[in-house]
Amino acid sequence: MMRGGKIAVRLLGPGPIGLLCFFAMLLLPLVANPYLLFVGTQLSIFVILAVGLNILVGYCGQLAFSQAAIFGIGAYGAGLLKVHLGWSFLLSVPAGAALACAVGTLIALPALRLYGLYLALATLAFAQFTQWVFLNWERVTFGAGGFRLSRPAFPYFTAGTGTFYIALFVAAILVILAARIIRSRFGRAIIAIRDGEVAAESLGIDLLRYKALAFGLSALYAGVAGGINAMTLGFVAPETYDLFLAVLLKAMIVLGGLGSIAGSVLGAGIVLILLELLRAFKSAQEIVFGAILLSCVLFAPSGLAGYLSTRLDSWRERYVRAFSPLQAGAARDAAEASSSASPVSGNA
Amino acid sequence: MLTYLLLGGLTSGALYALVALGIVLVYKATGTINFAHGEFLMISGFLAYSLYVFAGLPYLISILGAVLLAFLLGAIAERIAFRPLMHANMVSLVLATVGVSFILKGSGRMLWGGRGDYLAFPPLLPPDPIIIGEIILVPQQLVVLAGAMVVMVAFALFFRLTRIGKTMQATADNPKAARLVGIRVEQVHMLAFGVGAAIAGAAAALMAPITLLYPDIGFSLFIKGFAAAVLGGLNSMAGALLGGFLIGVIESLAGGYIATSFLEVSAFIVIMVTLIFKPRGLLGLNAVRRA
Numbered sequence: 268m269m270r271g272g273k274i275a276v277r278l279l280g281p282g283p284i285g286l287l288c289f290f291a292m293l294l295l296p297l298v299a300n301p302y303l304l305f306v307g308t309q310l311s312i313f314v315i316l317a318v319g320l321n322i323l324v325g326y327c328g329q330l331a332f333s334q335a336a337i338f339g340i341g342a343y344g345a346g347l348l349k350v351h352l353g354w355s356f357l358l359s360v361p362a363g364a365a366l367a368c369a370v371g372t373l374i375a376l377p378a379l380r381l382y383g384l385y386l387a388l389a390t391l392a393f394a395q396f397t398q399w400v401f402l403n404w405e406r407v408t409f410g411a412g413g414f415r416l417s418r419p420a421f422p423y424f425t426a427g428t429g430t431f432y433i434a435l436f437v438a439a440i441l442v443i444l445a446a447r448i449i450r451s452r453f454g455r456a457i458i459a460i461r462d463g464e465v466a467a468e469s470l471g472i473d474l475l476r477y478k479a480l481a482f483g484l485s486a487l488y489a490g491v492a493g494g495i496n497a498m499t500l501g502f503v504a505p506e507t508y509d510l511f512l513a514v515l516l517k518a519m520i521v522l523g524g525l526g527s528i529a530g531s532v533l534g535a536g537i538v539l540i541l542l543e544l545l546r547a548f549k550s551a552q553e554i555v556f557g558a559i560l561l562s563c564v565l566f567a568p569s570g571l572a573g574y575l576s577t578r579l580d581s582w583r584e585r586y587v588r589a590f591s592p593l594q595a596g597a598a599r600d601a602a603e604a605s606s607s608a609s610p611v612s613g614n615a
Numbered sequence: 616m617l618t619y620l621l622l623g624g625l626t627s628g629a630l631y632a633l634v635a636l637g638i639v640l641v642y643k644a645t646g647t648i649n650f651a652h653g654e655f656l657m658i659s660g661f662l663a664y665s666l667y668v669f670a671g672l673p674y675l676i677s678i679l680g681a682v683l684l685a686f687l688l689g690a691i692a693e694r695i696a697f698r699p700l701m702h703a704n705m706v707s708l709v710l711a712t713v714g715v716s717f718i719l720k721g722s723g724r725m726l727w728g729g730r731g732d733y734l735a736f737p738p739l740l741p742p743d744p745i746i747i748g749e750i751i752l753v754p755q756q757l758v759v760l761a762g763a764m765v766v767m768v769a770f771a772l773f774f775r776l777t778r779i780g781k782t783m784q785a786t787a788d789n790p791k792a793a794r795l796v797g798i799r800v801e802q803v804h805m806l807a808f809g810v811g812a813a814i815a816g817a818a819a820a821l822m823a824p825i826t827l828l829y830p831d832i833g834f835s836l837f838i839k840g841f842a843a844a845v846l847g848g849l850n851s852m853a854g855a856l857l858g859g860f861l862i863g864v865i866e867s868l869a870g871g872y873i874a875t876s877f878l879e880v881s882a883f884i885v886i887m888v889t890l891i892f893k894p895r896g897l898l899g900l901n902a903v904r905r906a
Contacts, residue, residue, distance in 0.1 A: 380891070383705040384705055387709050388841060389891075392838070392842075392887050395838060395883045396883040396884070399879060517713065525706075550721040550724035551725070552721070553717045554718050554722060555721075557716065557719075558714065559714070561715060564707045565711065568703075
């Protein structure tokens with residue numbers, strides 16, 4: 268009896284449910300119309316983006332606003348290599364991702380000299396700079412109007428179904444990879460950096476190296492997502508990769524839970540559904556996602572993953588970032604004594 | 616050409632200086648940056664427009680209305696999005712004000728028009744330029760410059776001479792000691808958010824006749840004001856003013872002599888270059904670090 272209960276509890280965990288969703292998604296092209304298929308592809312792309320951003324913000328504690336811009340660099344890289352040099356997607360998407368990863372790591376190097384607030388603002392300026400390059404380097408990027416791409420050709424499948432499967436498999440691989448990486452030496456190191464830079468350094472963690480790796484890894488995720496996005500849309504234009512998307516991504520990981528892979532996936536799904544429901548109303552989108560950000564930070568600082576991990580045994584996660592104001596208030600004196608350590612308790 | 620560019624640069628620079636002043640005031644008092652600062656400006660600009668054009672009130676009253684509304688918005692934002700998080704970490708603080716900024720931006724778009732809707736604020740003075748020798752003056756530029764000077768002087772007097780201003784200074788210097796001598800630090804924070812926003816409101820009412828009003832104007836002015844604050848030094852009021860005028864002149868010259876498109880990008884480049892090579896800014900003091 269007891270054992271049966273335990274197995275049932277296990278089966279409700281993020282792993283089995285994720286697997287179930289994956290298989291359900293595999294069957295989606297059999298029943299879905301092109302619109303649903305497109306939304307499904309978009310879901311995979313958002314999942315990749317959210318997981319990548321959560322590695323940087325949720326696990327490593329670096330608040331950067333550059334993810335949407337790097338997503339754009341991945342898309343532009345993949346698209347432009349195809350348009351200007353005639354590369355196939357098979358080559359241009361990985362090349363675009365590599366370019367995004369390189370740029371992401373490069374901007375990390377100067378950014379790493381900056382703390383908290385300054386990092387947020389420097390990356391915001393970088394994101395706006397990237398927008399400007401997309402808009403004004405017209406000879407290469409085709410300016411404000413963007414450019415079209417021919418859709419990829421697949422054996423047996425239509426273009427829509429083919430890209431759907433590619434996005435789905437890549438997302439699944441990258442989610443599992445992220446879950447593995449977080450439990451590795453690298454993952455423990457960046458979590459230690461988040462929970463206290465001085466403490467981490469005193470344990471022999473090379474701050475610069477691990478922060479740069481976290482930036483690079485999250486940029487790689489964004490770059491891959493960018494390439495797939497260019498393939499899916501068949502169209503690349505600057506305004507897709509603007510500040511609104513950056514805030515959307517923040518809403519996903521804050522809603523899902525900072526420092527939780529399962530939470531990133533959930534957050535991406537919920538934000539995508541809301542986005543589709545409000546597609547025609549830009550102002551309502553801004554209000555809703557702004558309100559989600561604000562109220563999660565105020566009332567549910569560890570997000571859905573934090574909520575689930577207190578309710579369900581199988582969802583218990585060790586690394587969910589729980590920075591509730593109340594806890595922090597209790598630790599106020601300690602925090603004021605050592606201004607560099609952030610008042611965070613990482614163990615749930 | 617040069618005098619024309621310089622005058623244009625100084626005019627927009629005066630506005631950036633006002634925006635930067637608000638950012639620095641909040642930063643000094645609370646140690647954080649209010650990402651909704653630009654949206655306060657946008658909303659109060661639209662309000663000034665409504666008062667002036669729809670309600671037909673005199674210009675001066677419209678400005679005062681915009682300033683008052685901005686003050687209220689700032690104070691409410693402090694109460695909702697800053698005070699509960701005062702002791703939380705920086706990530707939550709920034710995300711909360713980003714949330715506020717998007718709520719305001721969406722509300723502005725909903726109330727005053729969709730994307731691409733630009734409202735033109737009628738100018739106070741006839742738009743014909745005055746030509747004195749080689750110099751071409753647009754009268755509205757002079758109104759903006761004079762108005763900005765009035766706001767700056769009024770703020771400096773308030774900050775240096777009044778009791779409230781002095782409690783703000785004390786809190787900025789050392790919050791713990793300020794609390795010990797009986798200053799209510801929370802009230803000072805609220806006041807800083809409110810006054811910072813009120814300055815942005817005044818800037819909005821001044822600039823509306825020159826630029827047009829649109830829902831996304833808040834963010835672009837926030838970035839310019841932030842560039843000014845960083846260039847001058849985030850914890851220096853004088854630096855904010857200097858930085859504002861410098862950014863205005865730099866972008867005007869870059870736009871005039873390199874290419875028009877460089878007008879928009881020079882602020883971002885200044886932010887990145889300053890943060891990398893001289894994070895303290897031109898007039899900033901030590902200890903700007905807050906992890």
